[in-house]
Each structure stands twice: as C-alpha cells, then as structure tokens.
Amino acid sequence: MAERVLIDGNEAIARGAISAGCKHFFGYPITPQNEIPEFMSRELPKIGGVFVQSECEAASVYMVYGGALAGARVMTSTASPGFSLMQEGISYIAEAEVPAVIVNVMRMGPGIGTGGQHGQTDYRQVTKGGGHGAYRCIVLAPYSAQECFDHMQLAFYLADKYRVLVLVLTDFIIGRMAEPVELRTLEFDPLPGKDWALKGKALKDGKRKFFVSAAFNYGGAPPRYYQHMAEVYQKIKDSEIRYEAYREEDATLLVVSYGSSARMAKRAVDMARAEGRRAGLFRPVTLWPFPEEAVQQAACRAGKVLVVEDSPGELVEDVKFAVQGKVPVHLLGIWGRYTPKGGIMTGGSGIIYPENILEEVRGLA
Amino acid sequence: MEKGRTGYFELIVAGRGGQGALTIGRLLADAGMSGYRHVTYFPNYGAAMRGGESECTVILSDQEITGLAMLEPAAVILMGAAPLEEFERRIKPGGLLIFDGSLAAQKVNREDIKVIDLPATRIAAELGDSRAANFVFLGAYLAATGAVLPELCEEVLEKKLRGGKNKTLLSIDKQALREGAKLAGVG
Amino acid sequence: MKGEVVTREKVYGSPKLRVPLPFRFFCPGCHYGVIVRLICEVLEELGIEGRAVGLAGVGCSFGPIPVAIDIDFTACPHGRAPAMATAIKRIHPEAVVFTVQGDGDLGAIGLGCFMNALLRGEKLTTIFLNNACYGTTGGQMAPTTILGMRTTTTPEGRDPRTTGYPLHAAELVATMKGVAYSARCTVHTPGNFRRAKKAVKTAFQKQMDGIGYGFVEFLSACPTNWRLSPPDCLKFISEKMITEYPPAEFKNIDVSELPVEWR
Structure with a gap:
C-alpha cells in the first residue's frame, strides 16, 4: 500500500503534480497558495527539475506557456488576483492547444478581498473563462487532500490527452486543511508523443515546428x-464529466455544492438524515464540463434543490440552467455564513458551517 | 484500544498567533494518524504573521469525516484571552471547555458542559517556559477525553523537535503535557 | 568572345534557412528582411540551426519571422517572449533559445518581463528591433521614438514634457549583472551589416558558453511609418538615429570575469 501522510491540500497539490511527472514549476507568491511554490522550490531540484520564481503571475503563465510548448509537464499555482492576471496567457495557451495545468487556490472577493481568506468567489471566472476568445478549460474541483493529490495526476493526463489547459480549483480551506493522503500513483491510458514540441529540430525528427x-x-x-x-x-x-452523488437516491431535497462547501454540505446531509430528513448531496467534480444532465435528473427526482456555495451565487446559475425551471432552486450563499462576535479577521469573516446548512435544509425538507 | 476511545473526537483550539494553538492542534492530528483512519486538521488564521486570531479544528474519526469544521464543537481549548463568551455558547451540551480562568474576564455560566479551568501559563512558567502553556492544555484534553495516548503525542513531538537546538524545550513541553493531564482532575 | 568557356559560380543567394514567403510581408525598404537574413547566416555559420528555438514578439516580427526562418519557432503574446523563452531554455538547456522583439514589445508592454529575465541571468539571446515607432499598428509613438519625431500619436513631434524620453535599451541592458553581452548595431551600410553579424554571433556564443544573456539592438528603418523613401530612411538613420542611439559594444564579458564558483 502507498505511504499515508498527513498533509494539507496545498502540499497534496504539489506532491500530486510531482507524482504526475511535473518537474517544472513557475510561480509567484500569493496567499493562500504559498505552500505550493515553497514545496516545489525545495523538492524539484532534488529530482532534476526546475523551479522558477517569476516576477508576477503574468510572467508565470507565460513561462507555463513556453514550458508547455517545449513539451514538458508544467504548471503554476496562484490565488484569485493572480489568476486574474493570468487570463491573457490562459487564452493564448488555449489558442495554441498546448497542455498545461494551473491551480487556483481561490480566496474571497474581487480586488484584494480579505487578503487571503476563504471564499468561493471565482467560480464564474474559472468555469466560463476570464480571457478572450471563447475557449474552454477543463476545471477540476477537489474537496479533500486526497482528491487534491489524485486530481493533479488526472489534470496532467487530461491536459495531455486533449491538449487543453486544465484548471484545478481549490480554496483557502481545502488548501490549508490537512488530511491523511495515500501517495498512490494512478494508472492512465497511454498518451501520444509530443512531436510538436519546440526544442530544436535536430533534437526530434529533424522537422521544424x-x-x-x-x-x-x-x-x-x-x-x-x-x-x-x-x-x-x-x-x-x-x-470526462465527473461528479459525486451522496445519499441522493431517495432524497426529497438535493443539495448541490462543490469544493470546501461540499464538505460542509455533506456533513449537513448526514445531520439531516439523522433527523429523518431525506436530503442528498450532488457534488460536481468537473465544473467544466458541468454535469448538466446528471444534475437535472437528480434534481427532478428530488423535486427541490438547495445550492450551497461560499459566494453571492455563481454555481447556482449553472444549476438553474441545468434544471431549466423544472424544480425550484434555492441558494444558500455567502450570507449563510455564521459570523462570530469579536474578531474581525478569521472569526469575523465567518464560515458556512454544517449547522447553518442544516437550518436551511430543515426549512426545505 | 485506549480507555475512553469512542471513535470520534472533535476539538477547536482558539488563541492568538504565537500562543501555539495551531501547534497543539497539528500535534494532536499527527498523533491521531496512527489510531484513526480519518483525520482532519483545519487551521484558520488571519493574514498577519503574528498576533492575529488563530484557531484550528481537529477531527479524529474511524468513519469518513464529511465535515471539516463545525459551529457546535464537542470540545474547545481556549488559549489566553480568546473569546470565552463566543465559544462557551457554541459548545455542544455535554461538551468540554478547557481554559485559563485566571486570564478570562468573565465566568463560565453554562452548567451543561464540563469545564476544566487551569492556570496553564503559570504552570508552564513554573516549568521554565511560559510558552509551553499550550502543552498544558493539550495534556488536560488528552487526559479528559482519551482521544489519543499522551505517549503518542510525545513521540510525534520528539520527531518534530529532533535535531533542534533546544533540548530543554522538548523536556519542558513533555512535562507540560503531563502536568496538564494531572491537573485535569479526571474522574 | 567566341569559343570561350563561361563558368558560373553562385556568389550570392538566400541562406539555406531562409524560407521563401508566399507573399511579401515586409514593406519595401524595411530592414527586417535584412536582419532575418543576418540571423539565418549566423545560425548556419555557428551550426546551431538544429538546436535553435526562436520566439518572436508582437509587431511586424510576429507572423513573418517565425515562418521565414527554418527552425523551431513560435510567435509570442505581446511582450512575453522572454518569459516563454525562459521556460524553454530551462527545460531544454541544450537548445539555443532567442527572442526577436520590437520596441513596443520589449520596451513598453514587455519591459518588466524582459528586465526580469535579465535579472535572473537567463542564458538567452535577444535581438531587439528598434524602428522608433509601432510599425504594425500604424506608426504610433514607441518608447524609442526620438524627441521631436512625428508619429500618429505625437502629431506635433515627441515632447518630453508630456511623453517622456527615449529608451536606450543597449546601454540599460549593459548595466545588468546577468548580462554577458550588449551591443547596438545597424544594417544600413554593408560595413555595419558585417559588424552586426559579428555582434549577433557573439550574443549567441555567450549563451552557448553559459556565460549569460546576450543582447543586440538593431536600428531598423520603417519607411512606411517614417513616411520617408528607403534611401531617405538610410539618411535618417545615419543622421538622426545614430546621434540618439550610438552603435557600440556596451558590454562583453567572458568566462574569466564570472565568479569562480559560477563558471
């Protein structure tokens, strides 16, 4: 059995990337993802890899673009404002059809937000594309440290398979939370060679690209x-559509949630079940492509939907689109956070706890 | 299995940056790795490197941990002058509150929770380093709940501090753990 | 004369690496074509065409240059070639990686990207094409537009009180620690072409020897946007451009000048 270690989501991302054969990382410090470049700067030189600290996220994304053109498995990680800076490069990478992986450990708000605290307010930008030109990126949303580790391997595989950019979307909570991770290497189908890589024509088949x-x-x-x-x-x-359905076969209320909120929602579903309320969870794992049909079917079976997300309401748009008005869709958004008295930073910014979701569920199921 | 082990433990440790709230939370999580299939350690703190509020949630469980944080925890350790009122209110009925009454402005009013009031900072200072107060609290928690064996925590601590310059620190931390357990007044 | 045997020897022609373009990309009198030729000759003479990777910035270099030189080549988003080149070189250290960038690309939108590549001491080579204006977009002011010069965004001539001063890239680059070579050249006379070729060769050699960044700035004519005939452009270069931007070698360090532990 693979080694089992207690690591946080950020480290799981970094380790997952290395286990996928990513030996080149280009990044810039920004909270709350700093553990990723720090880990890479420490570990990559040990395996003959390269870590470059860029001067800004715009440079990071173009290093990733260059590295992808060079045919290597390359990545960067960032958080919301840095992800905004990368949009131009993301559009170019999509245009060139080169495979790469970018991790967005998102944080709250437009602009500076809370300077690095939790929130899920990048959903629309990440899934719909903040750059120009009507491109698409696969978006994976892990909700545990193990998934962070596994999804990085999946991300590199999907990127190479389809020659697209794969975005891995986590947040402050998933990035900081430590859980046991089995350091397992996943098996994937063989991939075609990268005969299109730029490295000097004599270093491949003699034909220039x-x-x-x-x-x-x-x-x-x-x-x-x-x-x-x-x-x-x-x-x-x-x-490639992926999702998790949890206790939803006989549910009369379908809770739809992703990432860290889905963790809270899953607990809330358990608590509701303990009270005899038939709630179930639907968790999209690929945010693009969005599991539209599966959401619609599960929603219609349940008859009622509650979307839980730590944002003013972005995932809810995709859910409403999928459900097409057939059943009512409610939202428990960032206003559902419990905000304690006292502190203004950590405590004061509040969290949507399972108990807050349970309250909402009680009103609906 | 250890005495009192129920297969599920949840704890919030709250304090200010520098008091070591996250250190003991992480230590508990690390120690829990050998006895529990599932562990979560979720640290939540502000942007400031020092002095801001910091809080962590630890869950040890034999079953899948669906949540990762909770409004109403089964146990809370309050370091220093962390907001007593807030956490006293939130603890589950029958839950556990560990704090230093000598540093708190108010009294605990709830009667449906178990309260361990111990002067951790003073005890740690008497042992040689007031910064070891967090280990006094952890020792009390372990004694009161049996979530993991204190020896396991000591092992993890030894591994973490191995090669460190300060041998006295390790010894003080260990003594603090034991002292906390003693003063928890279990039974 | 009758009965005399005539032998023909080819004494001049296109470099082997020069790919004939399906249609004319460069304006008549533009120096880009000459510089492309020069790059081809240097790559061939150094024997590095098999491991060369080129990156072209946005501007008149964007489309034609990647097509026109028969090596691995990519066009880059505006100003970002040094970042992309950094990754390619770090991933394939055996490759010889160079960027070709105009003055808007390198000196305006991409100045930060370029400066930081220099600061990191990347083992790259940059060919900087200074034609004192934005060529592709219609001759607007560039960071290199000389004072008093009329462009479509300085219709009364560039006035330093509102638009600042020209960028002297080769001099600036020479002050940076990670740089092994910095020179400014022109191709407006055969003698200057020869000197320029030597400079570009040296700039590549510095990369191949692992000494540091190699940089060559070209003063390049833009007849269309300067609104001058090609011969008048040559005159403008020798009279105006050279006064502002003197051709010279500003830095040339060899391996003995590096700290022992970095050699």
Whole structure:
C-alpha cells in the first residue's frame, strides 16, 4: 500500500503534480497558495527539475506557456488576483492547444478581498473563462487532500490527452486543511508523443515546428479552427464529466455544492438524515464540463434543490440552467455564513458551517 | 484500544498567533494518524504573521469525516484571552471547555458542559517556559477525553523537535503535557 | 568572345534557412528582411540551426519571422517572449533559445518581463528591433521614438514634457549583472551589416558558453511609418538615429570575469 501522510491540500497539490511527472514549476507568491511554490522550490531540484520564481503571475503563465510548448509537464499555482492576471496567457495557451495545468487556490472577493481568506468567489471566472476568445478549460474541483493529490495526476493526463489547459480549483480551506493522503500513483491510458514540441529540430525528427496563430494552423480560417475546438470540447463532454452523488437516491431535497462547501454540505446531509430528513448531496467534480444532465435528473427526482456555495451565487446559475425551471432552486450563499462576535479577521469573516446548512435544509425538507 | 476511545473526537483550539494553538492542534492530528483512519486538521488564521486570531479544528474519526469544521464543537481549548463568551455558547451540551480562568474576564455560566479551568501559563512558567502553556492544555484534553495516548503525542513531538537546538524545550513541553493531564482532575 | 568557356559560380543567394514567403510581408525598404537574413547566416555559420528555438514578439516580427526562418519557432503574446523563452531554455538547456522583439514589445508592454529575465541571468539571446515607432499598428509613438519625431500619436513631434524620453535599451541592458553581452548595431551600410553579424554571433556564443544573456539592438528603418523613401530612411538613420542611439559594444564579458564558483 502507498505511504499515508498527513498533509494539507496545498502540499497534496504539489506532491500530486510531482507524482504526475511535473518537474517544472513557475510561480509567484500569493496567499493562500504559498505552500505550493515553497514545496516545489525545495523538492524539484532534488529530482532534476526546475523551479522558477517569476516576477508576477503574468510572467508565470507565460513561462507555463513556453514550458508547455517545449513539451514538458508544467504548471503554476496562484490565488484569485493572480489568476486574474493570468487570463491573457490562459487564452493564448488555449489558442495554441498546448497542455498545461494551473491551480487556483481561490480566496474571497474581487480586488484584494480579505487578503487571503476563504471564499468561493471565482467560480464564474474559472468555469466560463476570464480571457478572450471563447475557449474552454477543463476545471477540476477537489474537496479533500486526497482528491487534491489524485486530481493533479488526472489534470496532467487530461491536459495531455486533449491538449487543453486544465484548471484545478481549490480554496483557502481545502488548501490549508490537512488530511491523511495515500501517495498512490494512478494508472492512465497511454498518451501520444509530443512531436510538436519546440526544442530544436535536430533534437526530434529533424522537422521544424512553428506556431503563429490558431487561425494560421487551420488554413487561416477561424470557422475551421472553432469547428475543430468544438469537436475537442464535445469529446471532453462525452467522456470526462465527473461528479459525486451522496445519499441522493431517495432524497426529497438535493443539495448541490462543490469544493470546501461540499464538505460542509455533506456533513449537513448526514445531520439531516439523522433527523429523518431525506436530503442528498450532488457534488460536481468537473465544473467544466458541468454535469448538466446528471444534475437535472437528480434534481427532478428530488423535486427541490438547495445550492450551497461560499459566494453571492455563481454555481447556482449553472444549476438553474441545468434544471431549466423544472424544480425550484434555492441558494444558500455567502450570507449563510455564521459570523462570530469579536474578531474581525478569521472569526469575523465567518464560515458556512454544517449547522447553518442544516437550518436551511430543515426549512426545505 | 485506549480507555475512553469512542471513535470520534472533535476539538477547536482558539488563541492568538504565537500562543501555539495551531501547534497543539497539528500535534494532536499527527498523533491521531496512527489510531484513526480519518483525520482532519483545519487551521484558520488571519493574514498577519503574528498576533492575529488563530484557531484550528481537529477531527479524529474511524468513519469518513464529511465535515471539516463545525459551529457546535464537542470540545474547545481556549488559549489566553480568546473569546470565552463566543465559544462557551457554541459548545455542544455535554461538551468540554478547557481554559485559563485566571486570564478570562468573565465566568463560565453554562452548567451543561464540563469545564476544566487551569492556570496553564503559570504552570508552564513554573516549568521554565511560559510558552509551553499550550502543552498544558493539550495534556488536560488528552487526559479528559482519551482521544489519543499522551505517549503518542510525545513521540510525534520528539520527531518534530529532533535535531533542534533546544533540548530543554522538548523536556519542558513533555512535562507540560503531563502536568496538564494531572491537573485535569479526571474522574 | 567566341569559343570561350563561361563558368558560373553562385556568389550570392538566400541562406539555406531562409524560407521563401508566399507573399511579401515586409514593406519595401524595411530592414527586417535584412536582419532575418543576418540571423539565418549566423545560425548556419555557428551550426546551431538544429538546436535553435526562436520566439518572436508582437509587431511586424510576429507572423513573418517565425515562418521565414527554418527552425523551431513560435510567435509570442505581446511582450512575453522572454518569459516563454525562459521556460524553454530551462527545460531544454541544450537548445539555443532567442527572442526577436520590437520596441513596443520589449520596451513598453514587455519591459518588466524582459528586465526580469535579465535579472535572473537567463542564458538567452535577444535581438531587439528598434524602428522608433509601432510599425504594425500604424506608426504610433514607441518608447524609442526620438524627441521631436512625428508619429500618429505625437502629431506635433515627441515632447518630453508630456511623453517622456527615449529608451536606450543597449546601454540599460549593459548595466545588468546577468548580462554577458550588449551591443547596438545597424544594417544600413554593408560595413555595419558585417559588424552586426559579428555582434549577433557573439550574443549567441555567450549563451552557448553559459556565460549569460546576450543582447543586440538593431536600428531598423520603417519607411512606411517614417513616411520617408528607403534611401531617405538610410539618411535618417545615419543622421538622426545614430546621434540618439550610438552603435557600440556596451558590454562583453567572458568566462574569466564570472565568479569562480559560477563558471
């Protein structure tokens, strides 16, 4: 059996990446993801890898772009404001169809927010794309340290398989929370070689590769480019949708939640069940592609939906779209946080505790 | 299995940055790794490096841990002058509160919880280092709940401090753990 | 004369690496074509075409240069070539990685990215094309526009009180510790072309020897946006540009000048 260690989500991300063969990391410090670059700076040189501390997130993302073009498994990690800075580069990486992984350990708010505390307010930006040009990225949302570790391996595999950018979305809570992680290496299907990598033509088949723009790659015709991308995205939708359904077969209320909120919601479901209330949890694991059909079916079976997210309401838009008005969809958003008296920083910013969700569930089921 | 082990323990340790609230939370989680299938340690603290509020939640369980934090914990350790009123109110009926009454402005009013009031800072100072107060609290918690064996905590502590310059620190920390257990007045 | 045998020897032609373009990318009189030729010749003469990776910035270099040189090449987002080159070089240290960037790309939007690559002492080479304006977008003011020069965004001529002063990249680069070589060249006369070729060769050699960053700035004519005929552009370079931007070698250190532990 694989070694079992108590590590936090951030370290699990870093270790997962290394176990996926990522030996090149380009990053910039920002709270609450600093444990990732710190770990990489310590560990990568030991395995012949490279850690570069960039001067800003815009540089990080272009180092990732360059590294992806060079054919290596490369990544960066950041938090919300840094992720905003990366949007241009993300759009370019999507255009060039090169595989890479970016982790966003999101934090609360637009702008500086709370300077690094918890919140899930990047959902819309991450899933819909903050950059220009109608591209898509696969988005994985782990909700435990083990999933952080496993999802990084999955992320690199999916990126290589489809030649897309994979975003791993966690948050302050998932990043900081330590849990036992089994350091297991996941098995995936074989992948095609990267004959398109830039490294000097003599270092591969002697044929040169050059990249100018996507339209150029597709004969200068944007419709042909978008047709190709639509096919890629359809393949991803057909085979890569992932979600967890928990105690939802006989539920009369479906709680939909992801990431750290889903942890709280899962507990709330258990508490509700203990009271005899038939609540169930639906947790999207891929936020894009979003498990639309599965959400709709589960929602229609239950007849009522409660979305729980630590945000003013972003996931709820996707859920409403999926449900198409067939059943009522309620939201327990950031206003559902319990805010203690006293402190203004940690305590004062509040948390949506399982008990807060249970209260809401009691009113609905 | 250890005495009093029920297969599920949850604890919030609250204090200010520098008091070691997170240190003992993490220590408990590390020590819990050998006896429990599931462990969560969730530290929550402000952006400031020192002096801000800090709090952590530890859960040890034989079953999958669905939550990771709770509004109403079964046990709370309050370091120094952490907000007593807030946490006293939140503890589950029948739960446990460990704090230093000599540093608190108010009295505990609830009668449906177990209260261990111990002058941890003074005890630690008498042992040679007031910064070991957190270990006095942890010792009391372990004695009162049996969540993990104190020896396991000492082992983890030894591993963590191995190669460290301060051998006296380790010895004081261990003594503080034992002293806390003694003063918990279990039974 | 009747009966005399005529032998023909090719004495001038395109470098092997120069890919013929399907249509004309550069304006008549633009120096980019000459500089592309120069780069091809240097890569061939150093024998590094097989391990060369080029990165072109946004501007008139964006499309044509990656296409025109028969090596691994990518166009880059505006100003970001040094960051992308950093990753490629770190991942494939045996590759010879260089960027070709214009003055808007390197000197404005990408100045921070470029400076930080220098600060990190990356083993890269940068060819900087200074034509004193934004060529592709229609001749707007660039960081390198000389004082008094009319552009589409300085219609009355560049006035330092409102638009600041020209960027002297080669001099600035020479002050940076991670840099092994910095020079400014022109290609407006055959003699200058030869000197420029030597400079570019040296700049590549510094990377190959692992000494440090190599940088060569070119003064390059832009007849379209300068609104001058190609011959007048040459005159403008020799009379105006050179006064502001003197061609010279500003830094050239060899391995003996590095601290012993870094050699």
